[in-house]
Amino acid sequence: MVIKNEAHTEVDSFAQLLHAEWTIFRKKRGLKIGMVVAALLIILFGLLPSITSSNGGDPPPVLEGPNGEAVTDKFYFVHQPLTGDGSITVRLTSMTGRIKEPPAPGTIGPGPEPVPGMVPWAKAGVMIKDGVRQGAPYAAVMSTAEHGVRMQHNFTHDIVGQPGGVLENYPRWLRLTREGDTLIGYESSDGKQWIKIGTVQMDLPDTVQIGMFAASPGDLRFNGNGYAVRFSEVSAVFDQVNLQGPWSRDDVGVTMEPDGKTPHHPGGVEESGGRFTVTGVGDIAPQTGDDGSWRIERSLTGVLFGLIVVIIVAVRFATAEYRRDQVRVLVAKAVVTGTVTFVVGLAAAIVTVLLCRPILLSNGIQTLPVTPFTELRVVAGTAALLAAAAVFALALAALFQRRVPAVVVSFSLVVLPLILTFTNVITVDMSQWLLRLTPAAGFAIQQSIPEYMYVIGPYIPKSGYYPLAPWAGFAVLCSYSALALGLAIFKLHGRDEIRQELSVK
Known part of the structure; x- marks a missing residue:
């Protein structure tokens, strides 16, 4: 019975800790503003390409197969x-x-x-x-x-x-x-x-x-x-x-x-x-989109800009108000950061996709149809991508105990490979390797049209094709986040033990 009461106390304590960290996040004006800015960047930079793109006249019909694919x-x-x-x-x-x-x-x-x-x-x-x-x-x-x-x-x-x-x-x-x-x-x-x-x-x-x-x-x-x-x-x-x-x-x-x-x-x-x-x-x-057709993930290009702000918010929250029992505090911060980022990212992605479609149609462009499951995976996966990247940045901040290095490393590993790929700064082969080995592999979750071995197509990252399958790429990002969080927990656990020994003495 004593063990059960202790277990309940521990669970209740962690629930209270989660509530406390959520309260800290909610009361920090800079963190709230940051998440709002991230959502606005996702929406605005997602809408911009659809507003500026035009084919003129009525959109050409998009042919759907028996399963709903283009x-x-x-x-x-x-x-x-x-x-x-x-x-x-x-x-x-x-x-x-x-x-x-x-x-x-x-x-x-x-x-x-x-x-x-x-x-x-x-x-x-x-x-x-x-x-x-x-x-x-x-x-x-x-x-x-x-x-x-x-x-x-x-x-x-x-x-x-x-x-x-x-x-x-x-x-x-x-x-x-x-x-x-x-x-x-x-x-x-x-x-x-x-x-x-x-x-x-x-x-x-x-x-x-x-x-x-x-x-x-x-x-x-x-x-x-x-x-x-x-x-x-x-x-x-x-x-x-x-x-x-x-x-x-x-x-x-x-x-x-x-x-x-x-x-x-x-x-x-x-x-x-x-x-x-x-x-x-x-x-x-x-269809593989080799004719320049609009794919659903093109409406989510603003995620790259919103992600930069999400990284900064996560790093700031990681270094805010640390108390005793730093390991459990870090875990609570990771849960709060991931949850808030996922909810905000999901709302921004849904709004962007819903607003882009009528704008594109009015400009004579129709989005290539995909199956409902694929569309759900792209939209919800985008929110999960933001959440996993936020936890990665938070873990690095806890590991380094410095904001600037955490932001720089997070940006370099998650955002920079994609920028280098889409600006043609590096070769296609190099971009393929970067999008296999770095956390930027997580962007594969946004790929809406798979690579078909029996169809010759523009299967390169710049055309929306990633070297890893969507869930495999996302797993790479999650692995980096888990590794960084594990290292940070190991480091903070050592500090907690030293602090307890000093308090006993």
């Missing part, structure tokens, strides 16, 4: 309806393509004509799709220019098949079968021995479209100041098709020239004696 869905489709179960089998005998080379430096004009060649993810194969509406659910078995056979579905799912492409005297046999809501992909080198690639479950209507397709993503090249996307197309030859006509032909997602009548880079098909030559451009994949 996708691109542009390809040439030769198809017919399939009701109930069924299958399509083809032999893919060749794949060729064209790529538009960039103009020579200093030249004016459209540049040279396309030259023979294929981009690595040029693709052709067989598909089952819920109609020809862009963004509709689908499953496809395909051969690619450099990444072998794949089975992909609903834009964000990819299953790897056999390596190697379509070569002369080495065709690829492809098969896609529907059995209820189950879709099964197969491949073969001779049309006799079949290898299963994968099986997917999809909720499809009774009648779908089944057929052959071709698509070729733009040729993405880095030009020193950014990325440029060049035209590319692919032509695939199919024969030994097990289905008979009639066939429908759709250039899914084709855009028009300014006259509104002429297709821009159209695809096409030539049919002769059961042989189909399908030519397509575009891609069937999630």
Whole structure:
């Protein structure tokens, strides 16, 4: 019973200590003003880019896939309806393509004509799709220019098949079968021995479209100041098709020239004696933002400025009114600092995102859609990022017992790597390493669009892609905060022991 009472006393004592530290924080005018300033900086510097950015006119539509992600869905489709179960089998005998080379430096004009060649993810194969509406659910078995056979579905799912492409005297046999809501992909080198690639479950209507397709993503090249996307197309030859006509032909997602009548880079098909030559451009994949589209985290660029103020506030609070039992006081300060910063950061992030969207729409810009969970992770993760960085700064202040060194070290490790990255002061490789090894890795929690191995994109930090996954990067920041707090506790614990010994003497 005595032990229980002592435990209750200890818990009550820590709760009282938390309340006392919260009271100190609340009564310190400078700390309160600092948190307000941090929130205002997050909001104002978040709104500024949306106010100054404009595309003019109505915002272009953003295509959403079955799961709510922003996708691109542009390809040439030769198809017919399939009701109930069924299958399509083809032999893919060749794949060729064209790529538009960039103009020579200093030249004016459209540049040279396309030259023979294929981009690595040029693709052709067989598909089952819920109609020809862009963004509709689908499953496809395909051969690619450099990444072998794949089975992909609903834009964000990819299953790897056999390596190697379509070569002369080495065709690829492809098969896609529907059995209820189950879709099964197969491949073969001779049309006799079949290898299963994968099986997917999809909720499809009774009648779908089944057929052959071709698509070729733009040729993405880095030009020193950014990325440029060049035209590319692919032509695939199919024969030994097990289905008979009639066939429908759709250039899914084709855009028009300014006259509104002429297709821009159209695809096409030539049919002769059961042989189909399908030519397509575009891609069937999630968007990566390589066209400069607005991502939700761009509305939170003010976090970098607010974080500087948060660091200063945390350092000032760490060195305010230390009493006896410094270890427990430090823990209480860390809890109060992290909680207050998270609440303020969450409110600022929500307000910023909500205000930016209508402003962007009025300027002809639409934010790329993401899943609700991703949006929650970006907004709440931003608040958690601020809170973890605040605890890190507070722990350094307790460790150094000096404000200026704590602020300088916190700024150098959390803020400076990101500034160096976005101002092109350091190389891409160096920025990748800094964002792996320093607490600045925590900014990965804001990345809204993942890196897809089967989509070539601008996967560098300046374009919003971090070398670590969102939660892994945040874990790096939390590890630094925990380490700094542990070292500070160890140091203060030694001081408390010395003080107790002196008081006994």
